[in-house]
Amino acid sequence: MSRPVPSRLTPVLTGILTALTQPSPAALRTAIRETRALTANTFGVNMTLLPSINPPDYEGYARAAVEEGVRIFETAGNNRECWVGGWRRGVQVVYRYGGLQRGRS
Numbered sequence: 001m002s003r004p005v006p007s008r009l010t011p012v013l014t015g016i017l018t019a020l021t022q023p024s025p026a027a028l029r030t031a032i033r034e035t036r037a038l039t040a041n042t043f044g045v046n047m048t049l050l051p052s053i054n055p056p057d058y059e060g061y062a063r064a065a066v067e068e069g070v071r072i073f074e075t076a077g078n079n080r081e082c083w084v085g086g087w088r089r090g091v092q093v094v095y096r097y098g099g100l101q102r103g104r105s
Contacts, residue, residue, distance in 0.1 A: 014041035016074050020048065025060035032068040044072030044094075051077075066091060 017035055022028040028045070035043055045065045049058060065073070076096035 014039050014043040016044045016046045018046045019061045019065065020056055022061075025057055025064040028061055029064045029068055032065060032070060036068075042072065043070075044074055045070050046074045049075060049077035 017028075017031060019028050022031055032045070045061075047058065047061055047065075062073070071090060072092050072094070074094045074096065
């Protein structure tokens, strides 16, 4: 059974907007603005970090979301260290692990 999100994190979490379904960081910015126009509740952005020969502009997507006021990110995959420090202050990152062993490492 899942537990509700503690109120100290966010009063009401509406849902998660998936960043990489948008073709560019600018398109994500537009999607965030459109979502904000539809709800007064807090929502987050998902950005799964996968290995790729031609990776997307992860930094650009994250920057666009932070500049638009998103403070909750949900992520999984590689390179969770990219969420540490600098402009990411004040951002809460929920990191999904693929299994118990990986979560303990």
